[in-house]
């Protein structure tokens with residue numbers, strides 16, 4: 049592969065420091081197996097955290113000890129032994145990074161190829177520490193400068209704890225309290241790293257922000273913590289992760305994402321998740337237990353979640369909006385694809401507290417193979433939410449006859465002026481449509497991909513352009529082998 | 533080539549255990565247009581599906597050769613890439629997939645299969661717009677999802693557009709004229725006639741001879757109860773139009789009402 053001239057300069061400039069970085073990381077980034085108060089202290093100490101941060105973690109840990117793993121989701125998996133994990137290991141650390149493409153799992157490379165990701169990015173995503181990595185160093189630098197000019201803070205949460213403690217203190221746990229739920233509480237105790245974003249009043253963030261552009265993004269651990277604050281009248285679009293599979297030996301991912309939108313602010317949060325789903329027999333794969341919640345604190349604020357969930361063996365995820373400010377708007381656009389033995393229990397919660405609050409839910413579930421997909425959604429209208437409105441559209445598409453789709457809507461209305469509408473459909477991939485596509489020259493797999501993309505279009509439209517293109521390809525890749 | 537483009541011999545076809553085609557023989561040479569007429573339920577659409585390779589139709593006897601090759605083991609997409617196009621009697625709706633996008637995927641899938649270079653979005657757009665113009669299909673319609681919310685006439689014109697873009701060697705048009713008003717019929721007829729070249733062949737399935745004013749056939753066949761019962765020239769269509777299919781079909785059974 050060829051490196052751009054700026055890359056080479058960046059490599060030369062950064063070369064020494066990076067080599068150093070690798071060595072120290074290998075030596076230091078391990079904690080003993082298992083979970084205890086000492087481990088929590090160890091993590092906090094490693095990060096040189098202030099006392100208040102450690103206290104918060106410890107409170108979470110003690111609380112977690114009293115909690116039960118939730119069992120209400122329609123997912124089925126063997127008991128997780130929480131003592132059989134590392135809570136602070138260099139996550140797929142620099143030390144174990146493959147040195148060249150030859151060392152990378154060929155199946156992983158094939159997936160990247162199918163996704164049409166250029167070689168350099170493939171190497172980066174597979175964790176190969178070569179030019180590609182440095183390539184992104186220069187990208188990061190230009191990004192950082194532009195953002196700095198706009199007054200946007202975009203850094204890791206660990207840095208934010210050090211550099212912006214007041215803000216972290218004020219907002220961390222303000223949307224997802226440390227005692228919120230089993231997985232979120234565990235995350236609060238042991239979160240490894242994650243992203244912090246602050247957009248100052250009146251600023252429209254000059255570019256889409258993505259963890260992809262942060263070097264440590266490729267290495268964020270299984271307990272990510274993300275906090276995004278959009279101050280009055282600001283706007284930000286945030287893309288989570290990247291479109292390529294991040295494979296990880298670790299089984300459990302328990303991330304927490306908190307969003308806060310003040311008066312007239314808008315946050316658009318997009319995710320394309322395609323972690324390792326396990327093999328065709330259902331062995332391996334990531335357990336993805338995520339708590340994502342946005343608080344529309346201010347008047348006229350808006351939070352919009354768009355997600356494309358194609359990966360993980362188990363997905364347990366309900367990006368939600370608390371519509372506290374009057375006239376605030378919450379949106380949830382979701383595509384959940386399950387194949388083989390994957391299980392997804394996903395949906396949203398729209399909590400209407402303020403007056404004239406509006407929410408819109410469009411959920412598309414596609415199940416193939418022997419997979420199970422459940423949409424679970426709550427629309428709650430509080431007594432004060434005069435004039436609240438919700439519209440929910442929930443469509444399931446079944447491919448084959450061994451899979452299942454389930455819709456579980458919960459609706460609570462405690463204000464008589466509210467309007468709540470729920471529509472749901474379930475259909476099978478039609479033989480007629482398949483034949484029509486194939487008659488025009490598409491092979492069976494391309495036909496499925498095209499039909500499913502059509503089925504999901506309403507949601508795909510809400511993704512930022514580049515993301516949408518990747519997501520469309522991903523839809524095809526994740527359904528491979530679903531028709532004979 | 534000298535060889536027939538399509539050679540169907542003693543073709544028997546069943547669906548769901550029921551025999552629909554009962555020994556069809558048909559030879560179509562390059563450059564020819566064959567019209568197939570016949571009463572409802574005689575097996576015309578079934579014949580078109582079998583040529584295109586639709587799953588669910590079993591060939592129990594006989595053979596189909598296309599340009600010297602046994603067609604029966606090929607999947608539908610391979611037949612399409614080899615130049616077989618089916619204009620559907622009931623074009624299928626594909627929600628969420630813009631007509632332009634659909635054509636781009638279809639065209640490039642065929643090109644790829646044939647080892648030809650794929651066209652970029654711009655190239656496809658130009659090609660499609662040019663052909664759409666001839667059929668008076670608006671740019672707006674190309675943005676709408678395939679056949680979704682189209683009127684009957686729009687669907688049929690869209691089928692012809694697809695044919696014009698995909699440039700097949702053998703086009704089977706199944707009742708492309710039904711549901712068309714006089715103007716649309718002329719557009720479709722002209723569209724089809726424009727594709728009439730010495731190296732292409734067409735099988736035009738229709739109920740009415742009026743389409744054949746626009747697409748003048750070389751041969752006309754009558755399919756009745758799964759068999760070709762009569763064959764002739766253009767004049768046979770006119771005769772059938774005057775006299776109907778009387779004698780081609782047993783008197784209709786009137787179902788007893790419960």
Ligand SMILES: Nc1ncnc2c1ncn2[C@@H]1O[C@H](COP(=O)(O)OP(=O)(O)O)[C@@H](O)[C@H]1O
Nearest residue numbers: 547548552571572573574575576577578579588
């Ligand atoms: N998939 C199928 N399964 C069972 N019967 C079928 C199927 N397709 C067609 N038929 C039957 O075969 C006969 C011929 O149908 P068709 O080919 O559609 O006739 P035409 O196009 O000439 O009106 C009809 O009686 C029809 O009900």
Ligand SMILES: [Mg+2]
Nearest residue numbers: 576577578621
């Ligand atoms: Mg028919």
